[in-house]
Amino acid sequence: MANFQLDHKTKTDKYSYKAKKGLSRKLVEEISRQKKEPEWMLTTRLQALDQYLKMPIPAWGADLSQLNFDDLYYYLKPIEKPYQTWSDVPPAIREVFEATGVPQAERAMLAGVGSQFDSEVIYHSLQKTLAKQGIVFLSMDEGLKQHEEIVREYFGKIVPYGDNKLAALNSAVWSGGSFVYIPRGVEVKLPLQAYFRINSEKAGQFERTLIIAEEGSSVTYVEGCSAPAYSSASLHAAVVEVIVKERARVRYTTVQNWYKSVYNLVTKRAIVEKDASMEWVDCNLGSKVTMKYPSCVLRGERAHGSMLSIAVAASGQHQDSGAKMIHLAPQTTSEIVSKSISKGGGRSSYRGQVLISPQATGARSRVVCDALILDPESRSDTYPDNRILSGDATLEHEAYVSKINEEQMLYLRSRGLSVSEAASLIIRGFLEPIIQELPMEYAVELNRLVKMEMVGSVG
């Protein structure tokens, strides 16, 4: 069972390479050199670095003023190459992953596993039968080595480095992440899982993920994130690019439980072709600040995009999350269901955009934002940006902000539940529509985390 608790802290100073703090042209060149990358990738990295230096830190959304970009390690390489059996992984690192339950889960219910420790993927596996079907599941670094043409065709095409400052940063110093390729017509029944761990203090993790689902294929990709308790800030700035071709279906599920000193600034985007479907399921429990708005560019007729999200903002946390649905073709449909809980002075914001272009005739979109605020110190805001440029499209937007219902509390307490038991049951009920979409063991884990988070927060 996945266990994303944060108390397991391993001091691993045995890095095979540890860059000095701070970002420089030299460092970018060194990363590329160590990875033995093709010239075009180094060029891309350096262009992205220039772009990064030119762009201002976003002034909208969450407060990033406490994040000192010069006080971070941009490249921490624990080992030279990912292992394919857990017994080969160095004990100090293996111990971390065993505590998280990843190897056990792999045996039980996963088609493949990737595990990243700071900057590099340290373990990677894929069931042999799947590899025979032509499915590729590698670390992004290995993906670039083994399938350079495919990577070159898509890398940075969905999220160009000029998209935003953090995407530029990622493009300059990216390391690790997953490369997934599902051939035409292949349906992957079990999920592929990636597990990301920031283990070092003041570390930056910049994984890069590219998923390509060919026509009529389907895949579920699940990622979990955690980090031990450190007082100084770490940065997680990932970029995820997904291509969902005709009639293909991709579901991308995230359970994020970074420690509350991590800045989680992530760009995720999918291109969705004709009759294809892209589903983001996004659960944000951890981090100090999250800014993340997974997007679907609905490019083909009848393409569908959906986003189901949970955010829990406790003391000292700001979860600024949402989604973007860009309708570019006729009969495209999208749905955003965002549920947030704010407590102990935490702040959650929904920030979302639905754009229905003039070509998207008959497009439909539905947005539901549901916020639960547990105490007067906490805060929830909604920033919807809905634009309909097509005459016959429909867009529904519903937003609710509520407190825990007193009558429900009374009813449950009259059945013998204590204040906190009653509150945690009601909160679970509130999140249930999203939790039921998670793989079983993630649902169990999420319920457990939410319960832990809620102890003593009501009454």
Add this chain to the structure above:
Amino acid sequence: MKSPILSISRLQVVVEGKKVISDLDLEVAVGQVVAITGANGSGKSSLAQAIMGDERYRVADPPDGEASSSKVTFEGKDLLAMSIDERAKAGIFVAWQNPITIPGVSVFSLSKSSFEARGYKIDKLTEFKTRLEEIARDVGLSKEHITRGVNEGFSGGEKKRLELLQLLLIKPKLAILDEIDSGLDGDGLKIVGKLVAQMKLKGTAFILITHNKKLLEEISVDKIFEMKYGKLSTRS
């Protein structure tokens, strides 16, 4: 009379500054079935809420310098000092007049939580589920109701049947059925009658609150009181 399980003397209750129960005395013995009738607004439900422990139904403050006259004991213990959930754990169950809807919380998880809250252990979840399905059938609900959110999309009658399901599962020492008959059809009333008779034999005491004589035809009642302006008088 057997030893009282519930003993109320000179109870005064206010809600939002208004007195709704004044100088009420009542004793209920183990396995005894007591009915309280009366018009709407006479204070019947207020009494149920006050015994249940709804904090909005407060015991009236005594005049300056005097001790409160209100006294309520349950199995000899001071009930007024207990919170609503402590009262439930001690063995009091109130079937609500208007049961609440709780979206996303299944009947199964409510049942499991309230069962465990009372200190019962569940060894095998599958056995517990089977048992719940049997009880559901006994009260006229289907298996499917167990997987639904609590009262989500339930009809008035189904909501009342869910209260009966919980009553049968929990087996309290004292059950207060507040207008259980409203919303129930003839079959439903028969189920209530049967269930009260069975549980009474095992020692459960009942307070039935109703203004409908039909229910009293289904159930053999030991004592009937009438409530008027927050006071009780014996009817027969």
